[in-house]
Amino acid sequence: MSRWMIEKRGVKHIALMSRRTLVQLEQPSNPQYDDWLKLKRTAKQYNAHVDVVQADVTNFQQVHDLIERFQKTSYPICGIIHSAVVAEDRTLGNLTQEHLSLVLSTKFRAAWYLHQATQLLHAPIHFFIMFSSIRNHLLEVASAGYNAGNQFLDALAHYRFEKLNLRALSISLPAVSGAGMFHRHKEMLSTLKVTQGFELMPTVTIFEIIKCFHQTQRICPCPVIFAVNWQILHRNYPTLATSYLRKVVHQRYKEMKFDHISSSGKNNSTKSSMNKKETIIERTQSAVARLLGAASVDRSLVSQGMDSLAPVSLYNWLGLETGIYIPLVDLLQGLSIETIATIIYNKLNEKEQTTSSAIKEYDSDFDLINENEVQL
Template identity: 30%
Template sequence: MPGVAQSALWGMGKVIALEHPELHCVRVDLDPNAQGNEAQELFEEVWLKSQEDEVAWRDRIRQVSRLVHSHQTKNTPKTFTFRKDSTYLITGGTGGLGLLVARWMVEKGAKHLVLVSRSGSSQIEELEQMGAEVVVAKADVTQPEEVARIVREIEQSQRPLRGVIHAAGVVDNGTLTQLDWERFAKVLNPKVAGAWNLHLLTGNLPLDFFVMFSSVASLVGHAGQANHSAGNAFLDALAYHRQSKKLPGLSINWGSWSEVGAVATSQAATDYMKARGMEAIAPQQGLQVLEELLGQNAAQIGVVSANWSKFLEQFPADAYPPLFSDLAKEARQQAKGQPTRLQTGDLINQLQTATPEKQRELLIAYLQIQVTKVLGLDASNPPESHYSLNELGLDSLTSIQLRNWIRTDIKVDLPMKKFIVEASIDQLANALSEQLALASITLTEAPSADLNDEEEEEVIRL
């Protein structure tokens, strides 16, 4: 299974690139069918001066990734009807999204559903009143013997399994420095082991569809979700793997849904996504797209309600990943005539030529604009410079974004503790002023060759 086992690392790499741009994390997918050239290709890629951070080699051709609008659903929508004499299985079936999909399937003709859940309890009376036979199967999809039992019981019911929707999953957000293996495994297992067990144990069945609910996190990367991005990247790769074996396979990179799902139950998460141009998908809209996707043959489709111009603002001074190049061109065309942010070169020049007092004013004004953006605050009422950023809502995720902006725009790399421990705009401005002053000293006052030990130690420290 070339590439499937390593795919989770590809998803994690997207988050490494976002949380630690200073590492220049590049993902390289070597040709599994290459005849002895892998080391040379990797060597050349390492030394190649390129901005590309996602590269795949196939038949000695270097390919790069780009996110583009899909035309899969542009045709006349097809109505999908479920078989009345067949069974359909939904993992995560008793969750908000699972029940929403189950209700829609019954409305579209499904009469026999198996909802898989670790808890085993659910509100299924409404589905039964609609004329469906619903079985809530208490099982852990990460355990192959439990999945095998469910599949065996369905086949013994004389109502064959015809479709699978893998919607199981949990979220446990944290930056890379906060995540240990236990927190990774907690998120990876339902996605990776669950999908793999379903893949193996239904491989000999004539399924009409095998749909995995992935996330936009593995498509574009989300800071603070390395485990989530890794698990969903596996689903994306598994869909391609299944199709290569002439089996049905579709991975849908969903954005957040309104009313159901983890983001819908957290106002902070909703605000965070909205501040980045990601609006929630209305349930009816999402179900309509799901119906359209069931009637096409793509292996992977992203479904997200996004304002790409606003989304790209999270990256400093056009320093967005090459993945978004095509979308950025479209966003620039749409934004023609609108005011743009101060160019990095202009800001640095102003800071270098300003008096200390003027420099501090520029830094405070700059930080007020960036804090307002990163926290999604009212632009007409920027925060006072003495306010605690933590009380305003700055957390580990938004701190990473703010730090990355500062690093790109001002060429100063502040340690994360400056943002987390009772930080304010005043304090950040002071820290930046100190770093700019040190940079000026090291550039303009080069040491002579005749330094004593104490002087040499001080220069090295600076």
């Protein structure tokens, strides 16, 4: 995020809090070593300064002293991004007091101290962003501590906003590709992606969306960001923890055109027309034209000016229109309309073949039963 802020938002000074020292960050054994090297290069290229400040964000005195120290410079802290986390899932049977307080305090104690210290020191805060997670909206037995911590962030955002009229955003993030804990621990992704249908979202897309939420935080202090295969999520309806998400999933599922395709004669013709590659190209092209202006079929969409937000709309449109979800990270590579259409065409054909072989199997089973009945 620091890199994006420097490159895209022109930020010149960042104070990066970590329990580790600069010397420790510089060790190749540091799991975030590559990210750190990239950040150093970006800072140098854009003439920006990144101060690594060793401080434990769950220690009020250290947080207070750090903010106070910057108050005395010509670069006082003017925005907070609280992204500290200790991610360690445990089922209730394995939960200890020590483990719970480590996971919880990195979320809620830290957020509260950042809030209190900036208030006490009258820091000129323009943004106060906290990162929560989509996992809060799902029933996951091992993430109780993590979810409770995130829940507090939402409460704090409401409190700051409603009671104190202060800026605040608690943003529920999906699994992010390109950086962060899910990127380092791909095994953590399996539940979210395979069983729940959530997409890995690229960092740049997330940051662009955060920028939009920053501008509209008065309307929505606790937004949830995700891209999902609604078909899979709908299948997991009972595992959705919040009634709000359940309502959205239900609504979306009802809107999905492909849901009705198989059940109505009228829509069967839509299906067969969508099965024609030219039709797919034509419809994808007009959707892309709506998003990006005129689009040529065989050139990469990135080379035609697609930014990091348009793929999210395209992802949704394709999913709702065809039932095929092309991973966001692939769309961001800048596939051409022709390639997208080919992927969709092939996947629709695959689906159709699977369905027709299932029907054939059913028919032959049925014939067998009938034969047996006759013999009886």
